[in-house]
Amino acid sequence: MAIGTVDTSSLTQAGLNLIQQALSIYDSDLRLAVSNARFQEMFDLPKALVTPGAAFEDTIRFLVDRGEYGAVEDVEEAVKIRVEQARAFEPHYMERIRANGQVISVEGNPLPTGGWVTVYTDITAIKAQEKLLRARSEELSDQVLTHAERLSQTNRELAATITALEETKRQLTETEARTRMTTQMMPAHIAHVDRDGRYTFSNRRLSLVLPDRPTDVLGLHISEALGQNAYSHIAPYLARALEGDASVFEFTHEDSSRRIRVAFTPDSREGPINGVYILSMDITEETQARAALTQTHKRELAAQLTSGLAHDFANLLTIILGMQSRLSRMDLPEEAQNLVGATQSAARRGGALLDRLAEMSGHREARPVATDIAALLEEIELLAQPNMPENVTLKIGHEELSSPLLIDPGFLQDSLLNLLLNARDAIGDAQGAITLNARAIRDTWLEISVTDSGPGFSEKALKHALDPFFTTKGVEGSGLGLSMVYDMTKSAGGHVMLANKSGARVTLRLPLRWAATDPTPGLVLLVEDSPDIRTSVREMLVEIGHSVIEAATAEEGEALAVMPGIDLILSDISLAGGRSGVEMLEALRSRDVKTPAYLMTSLPMADPVRRSAADRFPLIGKPFTARELGGFLSAEDAA
Template structure:
């Protein structure tokens, strides 16, 4: 790279030496950047004042000492005055007669990054011709000659000014080009509309925010450019913006399933609003992550509120069941035995209810893995079919869905089973059909929709069906089924919607973020650190089945001699290890020198500080090979 830079500088210098005029370029610190051979020869400058870095003030001082500017009484004052003029960087054109009698024109132009370039031209021959013309032309009056000379000088100055204007125009054109290129590279749509709602500017990114919309929208009306749905959602805010109210708002575009954030800013010119600037962004992934985070926080709050109550309730149920057991062993009348049996059953049902509460409020890690949705739904059909009445059919359809996708197959299967059982209850005596469809919505959502031919949701169910403990099954239901579906889906960053179909049946739509499974991480040499030999063997086999080579260590001390091996491509360590150092501590100590991905695995609960403070990605045990592969692929390619 240095050789190439040196060659370029030499070629540039050679080119400047070929021009017929003297040229110098000084930077904003008044240091010489480059001067050609004519510059040195015209002013007979020593070599040290023609090298890059030579000080402008030193050059002026040398010229003063040589008499270039005639008799100068205060050398330092003269030098300081010229330095101050140079620091102002004003464009200029002047003609000066040197001490040797030769006349030069000096044309200076500031540079946008600071400093200036000056071109010196020897115009002595031109001046001699003018003098000769004055001496020999008896026909021309002194006034005409004077005007001719003034006109010639003015033309030269005008030529210099035109050159400066052309340079400024070129710089403005380049700046506009860079600004437009920067705007077009932004991951957002930037635009402006006039008062008639026609686009006057666009960075051509609308189609990346709203697929199927045109990219070139300048000159189009907002309704035509945005489409009916988006225009209807944004138009009221346009009206507010033209009244002077800036706004930022979000909406979900049902046609694409994307979440949009739009910022509108009035364009005020002289007190009048002439248009509106628009900034639009696709915040779908942000919204998904935000929904998952909010649900996690709700879980933590629910766990805090219910843990103490559940503990006391569990103790009460234990006492009740113990007393009922003693009563059941006594010689009681038949009616009393029935009461004992009923009470015992109610207590056990309370225990089941506690388990379900724990499953909602307790922590649950998402276990994403590359999943073939078709295979998952066929397995689900095998599980669900035996629970369906003979006259209730299950119809599964998959359309336009890429495989594999990253989902938590266990939670998805649990949720769909729950919905199928609810649909069976809604159909009742039958006959009827339960439709389960899977499809991709653009490149944003994986939608799983369960539709039944029952009577549909009543208004109360549509409003409260996902609230905990709400049920339409009377005493047979816990009211936690749909609440668990909502919890599992929201925890994954998804959405659950309930509505009635066109034919009256209930429809439950689950939308999960559509994440196409990454290709497995390329085979690498993996350092596996695990103190349990059985687990180490199991994880080693998973890694080798994935194509990796594995070297093993049972502690941080053993791993110390392996961490620096040539060709090491990945480190996977347990958090808790034998010896004095944990996995996170070992990896943190080597973090500066470690140039390969490092990961942790653990069976510690999420509340354990040793896990929470780890600064490396963590995979919860136990895990399958598919979960390990998805985890490593996601983190390595992130």
């Protein structure tokens, strides 16, 4: 058998059995952990008392009952005294004569984990020799003999003490090594300086906190180790610590732009202040995260403060847009028509303002409407061309996209303008060209690609260009452009692809949905508790070709919804009477009413009620125009 496979405990026990002295080890619960064969033989103990786990108290009681300690009047009291002495775990050395006349020495030492080890030595022969020496030596005086005996005993006690001290030294050395290793593993600088400001201890981690500073700082003055920049920040706190005032503070290290947290603790273990303990760590990432969290809280607070106002404002804009839509269909003078157009434009700008407020806590939702792609691309070219330098040629075209598509024109316009400006920046001062082309792919996707003649994407950019805050423009770029394009495209159900094709190419694919040029008229159940908003939405529905019946509460809506001939239901979320539009539609669904159902709301996008409703039913946010409402209903019906 190989040495590595031998049971270590068996080897240890075999070795202990070869020792001529008796040995026992009891743990902190006064239970036998280890003993050798000589221990059982010396005291003639039964096997139960030399089996690991045997109680020390039972062994003492057995020895007392057998007369090991002479005549004892109160056995239990004698056992109790010895057990209490054992629990004290004090080093001891003693010699005693057993009942059988044998003389033994008893040497005990506590263990660092609790309990103790005891060695029993038969010194009967030694004592007999000493007695014989006394009897036969007439030359030695009684005083010399006594002194020799005392010296012999003292030497034995001294040897036991030296053994205990060596064990204590070993334990202290191990503890110090573990402590030093622990401090060196910590991602912080731990040190001690004396009253003169010179390092007496360091875990050699200063350079981790302050780059380019020395690692070995023992004996250096703290100003020399830290540098004047950092020292100027900590000097006042160090002076206060040397006066006995502990402190924790933070400062920004200008040389490295790191945020550092420092703790000073006065060293007053022996009365007067002997120096200062130092703990310092780099908290730059923590500070950045804290700042970001604070900004998020500010944005959330702003969203909460504006949500109520936004709700009412959205309702007012819905009414205004509805009334202006009615006015625009009247036979009004040209000047009045211009005023109507201006009012509608102002109302739409108000809607855009609401979208910007909503973006404080979330992205704006897509609103697909019937859109002429050719006209939209022409408008994009008009907006982009003035921003192109003379060295860059812009070409925009499309293939077989003559019919209107259901898309969000605002989303698409923002995305494409962003891509065109990115392509312009990539070309720089060189002569170059940008091409934008749109086409339909297998009646499934609307594909729009933007290609430039610049240097193309780097390997890193191909992997990370769609990540927020990634930029190749240095301090001039926010890193949000392509990320915004990606978010808007994903929210519309599409995806973005990056490639190098004689330059950089970004391809957007959006779901291809042809808009119905002649929407099928139907009977709409409109459920809205505000009369003014109900009137405006009714006019919009009529404008896009529908007939309308109205209800003001969830109860009225639920009763009317089961009438024959209802083609779709459009309800606000918030209704008078205690029940919401969502609860009404859920009740109809439970009654197996199959009529297509839609929701509208003025609640901001971050509102949990709106989010929950949008997960269950198609939803459009107020304000909206008749065109946007028609696009919403057509898109959802197509989906």
